[in-house]
Amino acid sequence: MEPQLIKGNEAVVKAALLAGCRAYYGYPITPASEIVEMAALYLPEVGGVFVQAESEVAAINMLYGGASAGVRAMTASSGPGISLMQEGFSYLAGAELPCVIVDMMRGGPGLGSIGPEQGDYFQIVKGGGHGCYRNLVLAPASVQELVDLTMLAFELADRYRNPVVVLADASVGQMMEPVSFPEPRPVPAAPAWAVTGTAATRHNLVNSIHLEPDVLEGHIRALEAKYREAERSEPRWEAWRVDDADIVLVGYGIVGRVLRAVVETARRRGIRAGLLRPITLYPFPTRAIRALADTARAFAVVEMSTGQLVEDVRLALEGSRPVETYGRVGGNIPTVEEVFQLVERTLVGARVPSEVSTNG
Amino acid sequence: MASDAPAMAVIHGRSPIFYRRFDRKDDDQHQTHYCPGCGHGIVTKLLAEAIDTLGIQDRTILVSPVGCSVFGYEYLDVGNIQVAHGRGPAVATAVKRSRPDSIVVSYQGDGDLAAIGTAEIVHAANRGEIVSVIFVNNAIYGMTGGQMAPTTLLREKTTTTPLGRDPAVHGYPLKVCELLATLDAPVFLERVALGSNKQIMATGRALRRALENQVHGLGFSLVEVLSPCPTIWGLDPAEAQTFVRETMTRTFPLGNFRDRSASAVPRRLAVTVPDLGELPRILGLGPASGADGASDTVVPASPVPTADHRIVVAGFGGQGVLLLGEFLAEAGLSAGYHVSWLPSYGPQMRSGTSNCHVRISAVPIDSPVVSRPNVLIALNEPSLRKFLLSMEPGGLVLYNADRVPVDCAGNDVRITPIASTAIADRLGSAKVGNMVMLGALLEATGMLPDGALDRALHRLVTQESWYELDRAALQAGRAAVHRMTAAPAEPSLARDPAMG
Numbered sequence: 022m023e024p025q026l027i028k029g030n031e032a033v034v035k036a037a038l039l040a041g042c043r044a045y046y047g048y049p050i051t052p053a054s055e056i057v058e059m060a061a062l063y064l065p066e067v068g069g070v071f072v073q074a075e076s077e078v079a080a081i082n083m084l085y086g087g088a089s090a091g092v093r094a095m096t097a098s099s100g101p102g103i104s105l106m107q108e109g110f111s112y113l114a115g116a117e118l119p120c121v122i123v124d125m126m127r128g129g130p131g132l133g134s135i136g137p138e139q140g141d142y143f144q145i146v147k148g149g150g151h152g153c154y155r156n157l158v159l160a161p162a163s164v165q166e167l168v169d170l171t172m173l174a175f176e177l178a179d180r181y182r183n184p185v186v187v188l189a190d191a192s193v194g195q196m197m198e199p200v201s202f203p204e205p206r207p208v209p210a211a212p213a214w215a216v217t218g219t220a221a222t223r224h225n226l227v228n229s230i231h232l233e234p235d236v237l238e239g240h241i242r243a244l245e246a247k248y249r250e251a252e253r254s255e256p257r258w259e260a261w262r263v264d265d266a267d268i269v270l271v272g273y274g275i276v277g278r279v280l281r282a283v284v285e286t287a288r289r290r291g292i293r294a295g296l297l298r299p300i301t302l303y304p305f306p307t308r309a310i311r312a313l314a315d316t317a318r319a320f321a322v323v324e325m326s327t328g329q330l331v332e333d334v335r336l337a338l339e340g341s342r343p344v345e346t347y348g349r350v351g352g353n354i355p356t357v358e359e360v361f362q363l364v365e366r367t368l369v370g371a372r373v374p375s376e377v378s379t380n381g
Numbered sequence: 382m383a384s385d386a387p388a389m390a391v392i393h394g395r396s397p398i399f400y401r402r403f404d405r406k407d408d409d410q411h412q413t414h415y416c417p418g419c420g421h422g423i424v425t426k427l428l429a430e431a432i433d434t435l436g437i438q439d440r441t442i443l444v445s446p447v448g449c450s451v452f453g454y455e456y457l458d459v460g461n462i463q464v465a466h467g468r469g470p471a472v473a474t475a476v477k478r479s480r481p482d483s484i485v486v487s488y489q490g491d492g493d494l495a496a497i498g499t500a501e502i503v504h505a506a507n508r509g510e511i512v513s514v515i516f517v518n519n520a521i522y523g524m525t526g527g528q529m530a531p532t533t534l535l536r537e538k539t540t541t542t543p544l545g546r547d548p549a550v551h552g553y554p555l556k557v558c559e560l561l562a563t564l565d566a567p568v569f570l571e572r573v574a575l576g577s578n579k580q581i582m583a584t585g586r587a588l589r590r591a592l593e594n595q596v597h598g599l600g601f602s603l604v605e606v607l608s609p610c611p612t613i614w615g616l617d618p619a620e621a622q623t624f625v626r627e628t629m630t631r632t633f634p635l636g637n638f639r640d641r642s643a644s645a646v647p648r649r650l651a652v653t654v655p656d657l658g659e660l661p662r663i664l665g666l667g668p669a670s671g672a673d674g675a676s677d678t679v680v681p682a683s684p685v686p687t688a689d690h691r692i693v694v695a696g697f698g699g700q701g702v703l704l705l706g707e708f709l710a711e712a713g714l715s716a717g718y719h720v721s722w723l724p725s726y727g728p729q730m731r732s733g734t735s736n737c738h739v740r741i742s743a744v745p746i747d748s749p750v751v752s753r754p755n756v757l758i759a760l761n762e763p764s765l766r767k768f769l770l771s772m773e774p775g776g777l778v779l780y781n782a783d784r785v786p787v788d789c790a791g792n793d794v795r796i797t798p799i800a801s802t803a804i805a806d807r808l809g810s811a812k813v814g815n816m817v818m819l820g821a822l823l824e825a826t827g828m829l830p831d832g833a834l835d836r837a838l839h840r841l842v843t844q845e846s847w848y849e850l851d852r853a854a855l856q857a858g859r860a861a862v863h864r865m866t867a868a869p870a871e872p873s874l875a876r877d878p879a880m881g
Contacts, residue, residue, distance in 0.1 A: 022666050026711050026720065035664045044479055052726060066663050068654030070478040074471065075504035082468035086475030089462045112465050196749055197707065197722040199714050205660040216460040218483020220439040226454050228463040281747035356752035
């Protein structure tokens, strides 16, 4: 459809509805509140269900209910609300329920601030709930990508019977950019395993308790196999000007776009810089990053946290290349200028021949 | 009641609602995991009979809790969802809302419903969810081995009240029916007990009523069942039943607390579902139209290939800072450019200052964050001072005043004073000061072709009266720039001649 200028938090709801989402349960929180407001406006209009829950704890459990009933369902929140939902993430993954959760990350810890941050990486990507489970995690960098990845999230959720998190820093939710929305997709029929209150589904059970050690181990192994499959099939990333790059910048979300500008600046000054922007944070584009160690001399990770993403980059590189790191927090977004200084510092540290920096 | 025999009730026959074999360990498939004399077995059987009587087996969805009844799904041949501790009412809410023809039963114990799940039960009741809740109250935590429940009686000893429940330390037994009866929405609230055959029969009737109400679409029903837990209480089954009948009922009086089964109006949750093809219209994804009902004006898309406008708009909250930016982004999009709009938000708005970053570019935009602006629209002096130093050399500043502070000049940046608030005031509303500035910017830079603003005006201005005023403000802004160009050395003398 014709591009229209739209705010991320509004676009994400429209994308969900175009993807066949017909249930939303949520609790307001800045800077994600426009999402619950848009959902309240549109869900009834499309014949769907909207409930303003009494808490994020209730919201995530309503999500559990909607998903159990075979409906494409979603909730959204931000840092503190997502923390409250962590119990539910574990149950959703344990019971293998497909659903979508949007996290418009704000500053923490505690009440922190309502400015953009990326401090929820650990609690979402590494799993903030109990037990051996993973969320599939998608990290949009623009409003268009927020729309595209939200629609993909519903497909992945169904394919893997697993919660999928759209993890965006709040700036992506708050900003307006042109978006071309795709045509609406048909609402899928309830999956065969769902509990819908019909004769056909009467013997179905949604459950996460398995007291027998061997039974629970078998269940966890089955989940694990699913995650291995996702690790093979689903990693997504954007690689830009990395083929001849001496230094590869790594960052996701809004930071990935700042880094693109940094690469431009560096290239103008004769520094061969490139960008690797993870789009899926789990499964992480481990092999893509590892492969770049064959050509790049150094890596620099930039994030709006004090060092969360960098752990996965270091794991991917297995110590093969030096990794510099730079983070801004508290609602600040790294600027092109300050990241460029990091690039210069990293090159000195990696002893890249000086002729590259005298070209500029 | 005292005349009732203390023996456990025997209800003959096996309900077809039960699975023939339970999904348990080999030797246990013919029996439940409940202890001898436990009330759960009786309640489960009464529930099965009610489901059978009402002919709703296929439609029923049992929401099983955490607690002794966690394995409810192993016994009842209905749709089953096992849920987290206390969250049954939230899950039940969502299931019922999306599957209105189902009969949703949330089966919960006292720890589940009255402690960890207090918020969920109160709010499900208060919303009047069309679900049936069975609340088994045995005044103790059974599955975890005998800790205090919210409903533990005063002076009752538990593993966490080893000296007995002391109200000064542990509070009082929570009375759920009385609590929920303060709400407007519930249709049926009743406390029953398993202390005698007669009480058990009454429990069966109450459960049937709770389900029947849902079949009729009548709204929230809850049955609280006072139930024996002989194992944890350290009593034999007969003694435990006596304890329910003679002791528990003194704290928790039996009776009906709400019955609007006859008067409540049935509600039907089903909704109209529009055709899929209607979605773009419903979601506002079609072409924009505005106050005058006209669709977008088509602007010839011939963007300047080198265009890279990095704009910061800043001022006080209420000056239309964000809207000015949105107009620019929308107009840029109309003119065929890539655009982005990134606001400051939240407390900054509330404490008085506001800004947004707008980029208008011939090539795809990397970062929407503008850290080196080449255009600054400063609607007040603090904004001028805050962003001036970050400006790119040669950049343009439009400043809302009739003169530039002396110490701000000479920064290799052109600062043009446009008294936008004053001009807007004279037009009739200070609120259109942002549009004065927008007109001035377009006039001073020519960054967007004529007509590029039409779409923005159509989309963003919904009232005819504002539409005319906005257009006048844009024009006044353009005129102000003309006067500045005519007399650049005397910015402080800039006046709108139309206004005298």
